[in-house]
Amino acid sequence: MRHxxxxxxxxxxxxxxxxxxxxxxxxILFDRxxxxxxxxxxxxxxxxKNISLATLYNTVHAFKKSGYLKEISLKxxxxxxxxxxxxxxxxxxxxLSKLIDIKNENISLxxxxxxxxxxxxxxVEILIRVANNxxxxxx
Amino acid sequence: MRHxxxxxxxxxxxxxxxxxxxxxxxxILFDRxxxxxxxxxxxxxxxxKNISLATLYNTVHAFKKSGYLKEISLKxxxxxxxxxxxxxxxxxxxxLSKLIDIKNENISLxxxxxxxxxxxxxxVEILIRVANNxxxxxx
DNA sequence: CTTGTAGTTTAGAATGATTATAAACTGCTT
DNA sequence: AAGCAGTTTATAATCATTCTAAACTACAAG
Ligand SMILES: [Mn+2]
Ligand SMILES: [Mn+2]
Ligand SMILES: [Zn+2]
Ligand SMILES: [Zn+2]
Numbered sequence: 001m002r003h004x005x006x007x008x009x010x011x012x013x014x015x016x017x018x019x020x021x022x023x024x025x026x027x028i029l030f031d032r033x034x035x036x037x038x039x040x041x042x043x044x045x046x047x048x049k050n051i052s053l054a055t056l057y058n059t060v061h062a063f064k065k066s067g068y069l070k071e072i073s074l075k076x077x078x079x080x081x082x083x084x085x086x087x088x089x090x091x092x093x094x095x096l097s098k099l100i101d102i103k104n105e106n107i108s109l110x111x112x113x114x115x116x117x118x119x120x121x122x123x124v125e126i127l128i129r130v131a132n133n134x135x136x137x138x139x
Numbered sequence: 140m141r142h143x144x145x146x147x148x149x150x151x152x153x154x155x156x157x158x159x160x161x162x163x164x165x166x167i168l169f170d171r172x173x174x175x176x177x178x179x180x181x182x183x184x185x186x187x188k189n190i191s192l193a194t195l196y197n198t199v200h201a202f203k204k205s206g207y208l209k210e211i212s213l214k215x216x217x218x219x220x221x222x223x224x225x226x227x228x229x230x231x232x233x234x235l236s237k238l239i240d241i242k243n244e245n246i247s248l249x250x251x252x253x254x255x256x257x258x259x260x261x262x263v264e265i266l267i268r269v270a271n272n273x274x275x276x277x278x
Numbered sequence: 279c280t281t282g283t284a285g286t287t288t289a290g291a292a293t294g295a296t297t298a299t300a301a302a303c304t305g306c307t308t
Numbered sequence: 309a310a311g312c313a314g315t316t317t318a319t320a321a322t323c324a325t326t327c328t329a330a331a332c333t334a335c336a337a338g
Binding site: 071072073074075079091093094100102106107108109110111112113115116118119120121122123124125126127128129130131132133 | 210211212213214218230232233239241245246247248249250251252254255257258259260261262263264265266267268269270271272
């Protein structure tokens with residue numbers, strides 16, 4: 001268990017008890033180099049089989065509330081979560097149901113329109129839908 | 140019935156029979172000046188009570204397939220539809236669950252990042268989340 | 279105008295993701 | 309070691325959406 005101590009301390013500092021289940025889920029979600037985008041269903045597939053589905057839901061929501069994860073806007077029926085909690089944007093490959101990060105600095109969004117009266121902007125999410133470069137021409 | 144003939148002809152030209160139910164739904168959705176953003180539940184509230192829920196779903200999906208409507212990406216559990224089928228973006232007021240259009244030309248998105256290898260960009264959706272301008276200061 | 283048929287509507291059942299419930303269990307303080 | 313709040317779990321409940329299959333209807337053809 002590599003970052004065991006880190007996870008344990010972070011959980012404690014969020015007021016969450018570092019249980020066996022939570023540490024196992026931390027390992028899956030956060031002990032990796034790249035951003036991880038996942039649905040609960042995918043997490044269930046890779047998690048140890050003795051962690052209940054209810055715990056996966058509970059834990060992911062607790063982690064989201066503590067700011068370890070964020071939720072992504074998609075019209076998919078399943079909710080996606082993202083281990084990258086920085087401001088950033090996404091490519092979405094609908095065929096593969098896969099998200100790919102776009103760093104905030106790799107996309108320039110000048111002159112945002114003004115928020116409606118009495119409202120202020122909380123955040124901006126850009127989703128760029130991509131598909132296979134279908135070079136299926138007539139022939 | 141104002142645009143009766145228009146709706147009737149448009150339905151026919153899409154291969155859809157202009158039924159009583161479809162014409163009533165067209166009237167609700169399209170006989171208005173402003174874009175209409177709605178969920179099936181909201182449509183049910185304002186539709187004549189003798190149109191079944193199944194027909195609302197069937198009709199909205201048929202209209203989407205025919206290009207009269209588009210679906211909006213949100214992490215809400217309910218699906219939103221939009222009578223504005225042009226390329227455009229949205230403010231989203233999470234408190235009111237309301238979408239507000241942003242015209243494509245009112246937002247400038249320079250230098251899009253390149254699509255992942257073998258993929259091409261289908262479309263870009265920008266969602267700007269807004270909230271009440273809470274001037275609830277300490278006092 | 280009839281009739282035939284494909285398209286449409288409908289009530290109700292089924293599905294599937296998510297949330298709620300409440301009992302058993304466990305981390306942690308005393 | 310004891311006790312309690314926090315956590316896990318199986319299971320039921322919820323709720324949006326989709327499916328089913330029977331009744332209905334628009335409309336083309338005669
Ligand atoms: Mn959620
Ligand atoms: Mn849909
Ligand atoms: Zn991401
Ligand atoms: Zn819109």
